[in-house]
Amino acid sequence: MPVIQTEGLTKYYGDVRGVEDLSFTVEEGEVFGFLGPNGAGKTTTIRTLMGFLSPTDGTASVLGADIRDASALQAARARVGYLPSEPGFDEGVTGRRLVEYHGALRGDVRSEDLLELFDPPLDRKVGEYSRGNKQMLAIVIAFMHDPDLVVMDEPTSGLDPLKQERFLEFVRAEQARGKTFFFSSHILGEVRKVCDRIGIVRDGLLVELEDVDSLIDRTGKTVRASVGGSVTAAEFDIDGAHDVTVGGDGDVPTEAGADHAGVSDASAGDDDWSDEETTVSFTYTGAYEPLLRHLLEYDLRDLAIEEAPLEDVFMRFYGEDDAEAVVERVESGRANTETGTPDA
């Protein structure tokens, strides 16, 4: 049985669509990323799953409990950890008091370990906490009863990069213990580090549901090549290349053997070194061989091939289209699966 299952889940605030017709499942032991830009409907979904909002239509189950059945959901909540986007703590009490309070409410089987890892200043009043420290306290409280499912609304917001990394590592370790996560975020880069599958929501609609690995395959690579002489973008309009840009000298170090990430200095030799150099950059979604063959037709002086940042990909897939158009395209079998680009 799925840990979370939504069926046509819909929530309107009056005439305003929060989310509409969401159907997806989250399986046991899975880290499911729920991605979307601001206002997409992530918090609405989470608050509905947690029973804080009633669905307008459709329903969902959490650990087998129908969210419309308040007492069943209440019982299931004993096995759920919840990390809200803005922890609403009573600011006048100390962190220690809050940990004790939540421990009494839901049980405390591991606050000691968690406090060692996340370390909020327990003896200070929460009103004096920084945003990051509040988040650390919220993490301790969400996990201290060792829940089977943790629902997290943008959990790394407010954490510095080191603590973000520590938290994501912790999520991975918890997953290895068999725990399930529903993880909302608008930062694709962090989600890809821990999630198995992602749902992308936009304007309240689920526009994509996909394995992270296959999304990454579809997203392609960022290629940056420096070649001798002058070339035009049109020359790199090869199958699988998108958004080709060319730049002149000065965009890259011009010395042979410069230390770049990826493959570097495949030049034909210093004898061929001429003053003029062009840098060609593009996203590439095809196989390596034809790309390399094409590149080797030039006086290749430097080459870097890296994974495309998912933020760019997100914009490329969804940037210009409204959510309805994206849903229609996905439902009609993704118009261009070879390149993964939206219809022109």
Ligand SMILES: Nc1ncnc2c1ncn2[C@@H]1O[C@H](COP(=O)(O)OP(=O)(O)OP(=O)(O)O)[C@@H](O)[C@H]1O
């Ligand atoms: N209480 C409310 N009353 C009216 N409209 C609301 C309410 N809460 C959310 N909405 C609307 O519902 C839509 C989805 O909002 P939601 O907060 O769920 O998005 P989100 O993806 O969590 O955004 P963010 O990343 O900014 O937190 C938005 O259009 C928002 O304006």
